[in-house]
Amino acid sequence: MNINELNSTDTITAGDQFAVWVTANGDTRKVSLSVLKAAINDGDTVADDKVTVYAAPSATGFTVTLPDNGESAWLVLTPAAGYAAGTIVLPSVAQAVEKQELLVNCTQSVTTLTVNGNGATVTGAPATLAANAFFRLRFEPVAKVWYRVG
Numbered sequence: 001m002n003i004n005e006l007n008s009t010d011t012i013t014a015g016d017q018f019a020v021w022v023t024a025n026g027d028t029r030k031v032s033l034s035v036l037k038a039a040i041n042d043g044d045t046v047a048d049d050k051v052t053v054y055a056a057p058s059a060t061g062f063t064v065t066l067p068d069n070g071e072s073a074w075l076v077l078t079p080a081a082g083y084a085a086g087t088i089v090l091p092s093v094a095q096a097v098e099k100q101e102l103l104v105n106c107t108q109s110v111t112t113l114t115v116n117g118n119g120a121t122v123t124g125a126p127a128t129l130a131a132n133a134f135f136r137l138r139f140e141p142v143a144k145v146w147y148r149v150g
Helices: 033-043
Strands: 015-022 027-032 050-053 064-066 073-077 083-089 099-107 111-118 121-123 132-138 146-147
Touching: 050 064, 050 111
Parallel strands: 050 073, 064 083, 073 099, 083 111, 121 146
Antiparallel strands: 015 027, 099 132, 132 146
16 A cells, blocks of 8 residues: 555554564564654754744843743843843743753853743753853753753
8 A cells, every 4th residue: 555545644642553664673563653752752862953042132131031832942142242140031840841951052241140940940050151151951850950961
């Protein structure tokens, strides 16, 4: 049967089956969506699919709030100058998901940086940023903590 002859579906569940070629066995076998998802996630040690968020603060005391969409994000922070203070508000703890990552790059210095966990604990966040500095946080949902991982 040709794939174009199959009926379409708009929804799938964890138990639905997919055909896969298993090289070790030399044949086609079935796999559930939940097993396929786990295999894909295990192989994805660094998320390259971050949504880019741009912010260009124009005064000291700025606040940048990251979106509550459950997606990993890359914050490109381009302040107009070096500032004495700034705050980055992370996604709310209710919307953060396991292994969600936030990568932050900053082109100017921020003398006093506050990273607001928005209901979660933040461990290891920098208290200051030099020009062209960066850091990365990853969310762990059991303890509800954003950990610095880079």
